[in-house]
Amino acid sequence: MTFGVINVFKPGGSTSRDIVNQVQRACPGKLKAGHAGTLDPLATGVLVVAVGPATKLIQYVQHLRKTYVGRFRLGLRSDTEDITGxxxxxxxDPLISESELQTALHSFVGMIQQTPPQFSAVKVDGQRAYKAARRGETLDIKARPVEVYSIRLLEFNYPDFEIEIVCxxxxxxxxxxxxxxxxxKSDTVMTTLTRTAIGDFRIxxxxxxxxVPQCSFESMVDDPLSMVGSLPTVRLDSVELERLRHGKRLSSAKWQLPDxxxxTAATNHDGQLLAVxxxxxxSEFGSKINFVPQLY
Known part of the structure; x- marks a missing residue:
């Protein structure tokens, strides 16, 4: 059974779903697969694809920090906010200096309010915004909080600039x-975007x-434990594993976990992920995601 995750480089021009389909075609037999964070066709870089039972862990990858390098051109406007529109x-348009841009970047670090673009996958009253936008409709998309951990100016050559964002x-x-x-008091369009990392999944x-044709598919599949690297890990003995197999709660007394x-992620003595x-x-933990019935 294939059970794990693949760190895939997505090239420009393809959709995230295209990449998942390619993974499924490359693997032996029928395999469930899903990605952990959409990249637009324009974008390149890291796309984390979970395969087999590991698709249940996608939510944990989605909450990891993401690093992007984006390039922009000032003095332009687009209905999609990038060059595809x-x-x-x-x-x-005002002539902006490098120091003015540097100062502006600092004010966008932290928890900020952001209104997603009309051409986005955000749902409003049950419909995707981009579908409405393609029909010429404008939806009332509400601002929402997002967190930006850092922004670094990599290059400035007016009207172009390049920044690295961790968000x-x-x-x-x-x-x-x-x-x-x-x-x-200007405007800009994004000309390129590369996702360079999601957590420890690096470009x-x-x-x-x-x-894929030059190597075995299995050699590309990494340990699913890497998908829950943000969680502490406990190692189960044979008695605990048996209780887990039957869906019973486990005593946490010997694990010494803070309140x-x-x-927590749970593994066997070989370090194989068994459950979240x-x-x-x-003093007790129970299974939220249990892989034991599929592994044993």
Whole structure:
């Protein structure tokens, strides 16, 4: 049974679903697969694809910090906020200096309010915003909080600039660029975007699917434990494993976990991921995601 995760390099021009389909075609037999965070066709870089039972762990990858490198051009406006849309020049756009841009970047670090673009997968009253936008409709998309951990200016050559962003779930980089430009009474479009990391999944370790014919599929699949690297880990003995197999709660007395810990990954003595456990009481944990019936 294939059970794990693949760090895939997504090239420009393909959708995230295209990559998942390629993974499924490359693997032996029928295999469930899903990705942990959409990249637009324009974007390149890290796409984490879970395979087999590991698709149940996608939510944990989605909550990891993401790192992007985005390139923007000032003085332009687009209905999609990037170069794939209808791009027009902004009349009388101000000449912005590098120091002005640096100052503006600092104000977008932290918990900020961001209104997703009309061309996005956000749902409003049950419909995807981008579908309405393609029909020429404008939806009332509410601002929502997103967290930006850092923004670093990598290059400035007016009207172009390049920034590295480390952010949390749900952040639209093209919208962040738009808001930064608007704070300087300008506008901008994103010209390129690369996701360089999701947690410890880094672009330098990503597999290009063109490599698949030259190597076995299984060699690309990493340990699913890497998907829950943000959780503490406990190792179960044979008695605990048997209780877990039958869906019974486990005593946490010997694990010495702080009371603040509400979730933990559980492995066997070989380090194989068995389950994600959730706190049920002061001294007991129960299974939230249990792989034991499929593994044994």
């Amino acid at each position: 209808e791009v027009v020049a902004v009349p009388d 949390g779930k749900g952040t639209y980089v093209r919208t962040l660029g738009r808001d930064i430009a608007k704070s300087l 330098e370790d990503a597999h290009r699917l063109s490599d 603040s810990i509400t979730e 456990l959730g706190r049920k009481s002061e």
